[in-house]
Every structure is written in structure tokens, then in C-alpha cells.
Amino acid sequence: LEGLVVTNVDDELGSPWSQEPQRHALLKPASKRPFNAEPPIGLLAEQFYTPNELFYVRNHLPVPVINPEDYELEIEGGAKDKTLTLDGIKALPKHSVTAAIMCGGNRRSEMTKVKAVKGLSWGAGAVGNAKWSGARLCDILREQGVQPDETKHVIFEGADLDPTSHPYGASIPLAKALDPRGDVILAYEMNDEPLSRDHGFPIRVIVPGTVGARNVKWLTRIVVADKESDSHWQQNDYKGFSPSTDWDTVDFSKSDAIQAMPVTSAICTPQPGARVKVDDDEGHITVRGYAWSGGGRKIVRVDLTNDEGVSWHVAELEQEEMPDGRHYGWSLWTARLPVSEAQRRAGDVEIWAKAVDSAYNVQPEKFEHIWNLRGVLANAYHKVKVKII
């Protein structure tokens, strides 16, 4: 697959879009400006660490051009402010964490079938799993003299600017940033390679277990503050609402910004409409996918059914050995499902997947009762219809 890159759409010189990076041809754009794209999910469960060039891209604004020599990260809060260069960050003790990052809108295209929602039409591929390496934010903040304070937040700003020159921004609770088990990293490497421009070169803050939107790319500023970020994306986006809340009644100030994500899973193979051969020996089909939960919660079980829940089959899990509460990577899973004679004759089977996390939280069965106007948090059972041959 390597080398299969597409060149940019042509852009006039001076347009903020004229210096977008090249991208892999297999990434399917949900939008081109800003660039948002996911890989084919059939490839997603093939490797525990998602290849960098196939990792979904979720950009809110044009990709900034940053010269690593000139890069500076401002840190405000604690005893006194501080500026770190890229070399300065690399000189700090290096930590690695395996973390899946998932877009708040992953699987939105399924939720929107119930009733239209506003947002990019993501499939189940707006997630990837990587090993991230860099300096620990808790080390930097403690060195600055920042003390624990349950009421405070840490604001992140990127070098990506909106048309009025405001940067992308988001925030997380200070408690998460200061917790060594929170594993928040100022990452300069993704799967042992320097970050690519699309993934935040030279520094992206990785907030494991937390919705993608708080993992700010092209990080230029960190502020310890009394309030959350006042950015659009923190205040008026990436929040959940009741199914009966519509655009006439919605009050974004009344809902909590998404931080940790709920438990979810998806079937990566077979894909919808696939013609699946039953193995001759035992009459099974093989199903494979991913599962993940936010907040460091480990996946403890994935259940599959192909008879609407009359019988459930427990999948084998492939996951990192990490303790609960700090289990930030995803789990890949494989299940073998028996196909009955009647199902063979009928020719159609619908497969359902549901995951269970270490707090024994489960996915809801369907989208109707978790529907929300922004189409976020789309974690109902993943259901895939296939043809049996």
C-alpha cells in the first residue's frame, strides 16, 4: 500500500488550503476542506497498531505549516510562564503510551439513518490505535509548580487558525493532566515515527481515553485556567443531548463537554453486503473487529450474535496487557459464529457486536434512544448484514 498517495486538489497560491499535505489514496474523505477522512474499515482490524498513513484524519481547519526550528510551546500557569522548544521537549524524559483516538462523530452515518443529524458523515473508521511517544504533561506541570485543584482546567491551543485568526482550542480537567495514570503526553512520535503534518507535527497532545477533539494537534499553547476553553469546539460542539432536543430547543451551556468516551465496538470484516463462505468443517463464519472504551477502561468482553441475541458468542480478544483505568489502547477481536442450516438456506444473516468494558458498561441496542442532534456518541450495537454462500 505504501507509496499510494494522491496529490492535493489544486489551490490558488496564498489560499490557506494551498499547503495541505499529501494523503494516502485509500483514505476516504468525509470532507476535503478541512480534510477529514477515514480508512476502509476492512483494513482497520488487520493490525493492532494502525499504520500512520491509514490513521483517520480529523482536521477542523487548514493544516498549518510549522518550521520545527521556529516551533515554540508556551505554558502558562504555575510559578511562572515558560516556553519550550521542540528540542527542549525532546530533552525531557520520553514516555510512550498505546492509545486509541476516536472522533466524537465516529459511526455518525449509522445514527443519521434514524433521523438526520448535523456533522460529517463518518463510518466506523474514525478511530485508530497507535503508540504515542513524548514528554509527560504531568511532569512539565509539576515542574512548573502547578498544584492539584479540582476546579481547574488545562486549555490547549493549536497553530491551526480559523478565518478570523482564532486558533483551534479545547480543554481537559487539570486532574486528568496532573495524574501520572492519566498518561497525557506531548507527543512528537506516532508509532516510532515523527508525527506527520496531518497528525499534528511537531507536537500533538495525546489525552488517552478522551474524545479526539481534545487531543489538540500543532500544539502551541497550554494554559492552566479557572474555566474550560471558550472555543467553539469545547462550548458549542462535542456535547451530548437527549433525543428530544432539537435545534430550536438546544442550549449548549446546559450540557457537559465530552471528555471520556463510552464503550463501543465495530465489525470490520465481513462488511455489509459481503458474500461470506461458511467453512466446510464446522459450519462457522469468522468475524473480526475492534472495541474500545474511554477513560482508560479495558474491554473485558465482546459478544456476537447472528440470531438477534438468541445466542451470543464470546470473541477472542487481542489487547495490550495494561491495568484497568490505564488501558487506553483498543482491543481487536475475532469470533467464529455457527451458521444454522436454516440460515444457510435463507442466505441472509445479520451480525451484531456489543462490547463490555471494565465498569461493565454496555452498548445500547439501537440508535433511536441515544440519537442526538450533533450525531456524536454513536455507540449502539454494530449490525452488519451479509449474504451466506
Place this chain on the structure above:
Amino acid sequence: LEGLVVTNVDDELGSPWSQEPQRHALLKPASKRPFNAEPPIGLLAEQFYTPNELFYVRNHLPVPVINPEDYELEIEGGAKDKTLTLDGIKALPKHSVTAAIMCGGNRRSEMTKVKAVKGLSWGAGAVGNAKWSGARLCDILREQGVQPDETKHVIFEGADLDPTSHPYGASIPLAKALDPRGDVILAYEMNDEPLSRDHGFPIRVIVPGTVGARNVKWLTRIVVADKESDSHWQQNDYKGFSPSTDWDTVDFSKSDAIQAMPVTSAICTPQPGARVKVDDDEGHITVRGYAWSGGGRKIVRVDLTNDEGVSWHVAELEQEEMPDGRHYGWSLWTARLPVSEAQRRAGDVEIWAKAVDSAYNVQPEKFEHIWNLRGVLANAYHKVKVKII
């Protein structure tokens, strides 16, 4: 209600059951020996702090008789072992935490309707909310020189003994015990009163956010260990399984011991079958209940419907101001639901409640797909049918 206590069932002198405490007449026993009982749930949502004498009682064994003068707590682990007296524990800095404690089998009586499960038939009242005060376990362990270690556990033993003289036991991860935000307390007070015998006098370890079974009463021994407790209750009970796992196929060693509990809620008033008057002004009925999630996750929303989810109504929440991740108390909620003319004529309405926690985890809709042979983790939507008058 005070003073309404029942005396014990008579027991022969020398029987382990002969010195059980007196209990409130309103506690409805699910079993008498050991004593297990819940209050009428109609009373549960009346007060944010559950009155001690109405707090559900979940005993696994006879209640031990402990003379506070003789009480000793052994602590093993760290630099050297230590023994604390009750006065010694009271001499340590005193901390308070509001925490709901919920039995792993709360609402089992609903799950068992799908298919029989083994266990006490709890309604939705095997939960209570209290202010617990005592010494912080993290202070004691750190003072002992116990260092963070992701692989270790803290084992708790009670003074309650089984017929072979083995104590009740359970364990939690060391990371939870050492975390100041974990708020694990060696409690000697419940709602500002000394613990009663049924609630663990003189010391109960309160593990906020964690299933009741790990909140060991009559605590006599704490051991920092390489493995979880080998007790029956840690190893062969209080674990979740797939709906297709039965007593022939179950392997308790393959499942994770329940620690943090999943998000749940219950309707406390009106109760099933109640005749509910629609208010004349606006045609509403008022519904009240509780909601809670484990792991310190705050309840961010409770949704109610009386038309099977066609329309959802967001409840008002009554909850403590605590940050997410450390929000261990329950939330009480009140909702006003409109009743349509058609519903009035039909006379019957089914009310559903579902809660959402700060990780945006939701309850599953029904019990069929979370059914498990021990009937634990019964957190499906709470559904109550009432008569409209």
C-alpha cells in the same frame, strides 16, 4: 418512623445467629440468615442522604460481635506490618466522602423475569447514599511506605466468619487504594453517627464507586498483595458473563471481578400499579427516582419517557457539587411528564427511565442481552406501569 424496630427471630444460645442486631420494621428481607434487606423504594428518593436505619443491609454471614476496646486492624504490606486500634484510626486526619453503595445484585428481580438467575431477589432498593467519615486509606498506606504498583491489590478481611471460620474477604486494585481521588476511607461514621453493627461497626472500608461487595464491613485485616483476594466472593461470585453462559459452561476464572459499577437509574415514585392523578393545570404527572454510576462518574442527564421513547423528557437533578471522576454520591431526579388525552382515556402508562453518566455511557434498553446467570449488573432501563386517574 424512628423506633419502629423488630426484635430478632429467636435463636438458640450459641448459634451464630443469636446476636444479630435489631432492624427497622420497614426493611424488607430478601433473606433472614444472613440478613439481607432493602427499604421500600418509595422512601428512597425522599432524602439525599439515606437514613442509616433504612439503608439496605447486605450481609454474607452472621454479624460479628466486636468490643470496640478490643478491636484491632492489622495492616500488612509496606516497610513493616502495623496494628491500629479504633482510637488509633480516630486519631488520624478525618475525611468525609459522600458515596452511594450499591449491591452487585440490585434490581436482580427484574432480570430474573427474563430467565431465572441465582441470587437474592433484590428490588431496586439495594442501594443507599451516605456521608462516610474516617481515615483515608491512601494516607495510611503511604505512611507505611507502600509504593504504587499497577500489578498489586489490596485485600480486605472482615470479622464475619463462615462455618469453617474463614472470614469474608474482597480486594481492590492498589491503584484505587493509593489514589487520593479514589477517596477510600476506613469509615467509623455513617451520616455523622457511629456505624451500626449491620453496617460494619466499628470500621467499614468505603471504596467509593465500587460494587458494595468490596466495601468490607467489620474490617480486621488489610493486606497489600500480588494477587486478588482468593475469597469465594472475589473469585466465584460478583462477576459478569455473556447471556449464553450457563451453569454448565461458566468458568469464573475467565471473567473480571466487578469493581466499578455501570450507570443505572430507578423510578422510586410512582410505584408499579400505582394510581396516579394527572395535575389539573398542565396535564403532567411527576416522577422521581435515583441515578448513579460507578468509578466516580457523575450523572449528567436522566431521560424519561411515557410513550416508549417517542418523546423524552430531561429530569431535574439533585446532586452534590463534586468534580467528575470523584463524584461518588448518587443523584436524585424529578421529572414532569405530559400525559396525552389518549393516554388518559387508555388509563395505562408505562414510564421508562434511563441515565447518562459523564463518560456518556447509557443504560441498555432491556434485560435480555445483559442477562447473566448470577443476575448481577442489572442496569437496563427501569420501566414502571401505572394507572392514570
